[in-house]
Amino acid sequence: MVQKKDIDWGSLGFSYVVTDKRYVANYRNGAWDEGGLISDDKVVMSEDAGVLQYSQSVFEGLKAYTTADGHIVCFRPDLNAERMYNSALRLEMPPYPKDKFVEAVKQVIAGNEAWVPPYGSGATLYIRPYMFGISPVIGVKPAEDYQFRIFVTPVGPYFKGGARPIDIKVSDFDRAAPRGTGNIKAGLNYAMSLHAIVLAHKEGFAENIYLDPATRTKIEETGGANTIFVDADGNLVIPKSDSILPSITRRSIHYVAEHYLGLKVDEREVYLDEVHNFREMGLCGTAAVICPVRAINDHGKEIVFEDNNHGVMGPVLQKLYDTLTGIQMGTVEAPEGWICQID
Ligand code: PLP
Ligand code: COI
Secondary structure, eight states, X not given: OOOOOOOOGGGOOSOOOOOSOEEEEEEETTEEOOOEEESOOOOXXXXXXXXXXXXXXXXXXXXXXXXXXXXXXXXXXXXXXXXXXXXXHHTTOOOOOHHHHHHHHHHHHHTTGGGSOOTTSSOEEEEEEEEEEOSBOOSSSOOSOXXXXXXXXXXXXXXXXXXXXXXXXXXXXXXXXXXXXXXXXXXXXXXXXXXXXXXXXXXXXXXXEEEOTTTSOBEEEESSOEEEEEOTTSOEEEEOXXXXXXXXXXXXXXXXXXXXXXXXXXXXXXXXXXXXXXXXXXXXXXXXXXXXXXXXXXXXXXXXXXXXXXXXXXXXXHHHHHHHHHHHXXXXXXXXXXXXXXX
């Protein structure tokens, strides 16, 4: 056991801390090199790198946990590997091999063992794989060379106040075009959301809920998380759309709801004008875990989720949260293949 860093784990927010090691691999002359851990946290590249000019970059996010019995694990890294593979193809980048991705995740966690927050601290280790065009491009075309990296940073809750229900607003901006890039994890999807999130924060909201750009009648997702709803019968309703990110947390919640909690799950298009019928709404993602929504503000009209309206998350979200985090931290038995042990 390494000596853990002297950090007040419980007071961490969701921010960046430079840790000891990062993983780097380079794609040159049409092939990925071996890759490995390095200590230097700086990236040096051409002023004309593809990522700097035409935003050719994709990324991922997953977490490592210390389990109740003291092991370090991460959650479904194979799904991050696959999603990043698909993201890269969409941006004409050479995908990083999926088995090497999982291997690299394991190496970078092991190399930063002292930074993995202890069990029960409320913090986790956030892992950020990313990849970008590093060689010069001036005509609009893909770069020739790429870099794949992973850094890690210990984090606390994504939203201030932990699991307290948040208020979100219907954004007047669109997040993704109908046949655009909403279903991949590309930096460009977040660049365009920055103006909208700054406005939302100024108005006192924690996040934006984006509607489908074609009709602006259906729920898509927030800037950094998918959404789930609980209907009047206590069952789960999950918005379906081709232009939202296929969240690994949301897909895991779907399985947990059906197979652990015996809930009915309806994955379908969800209209903004029906959500007043729901009792609970949650945001779900690696960073957000499950964050309850108290109300959606639609241009001054509040749609309140009654079971999240008393300062804590509603009962169904709470059960999903407890089961999912129990699986991640080793107190609830995991489905085959969900937990990847590091040590
Ligand atoms: N949607 C968006 C836009 C995100 O950025 C994220 C974060 O990764 C998610 C959803 C949640 O995905 P996951 O559960 O795989 O972290
Ligand atoms: C994640 O949940 O991993 C994300 O990438 C969300 C991000 C906006 C912090």
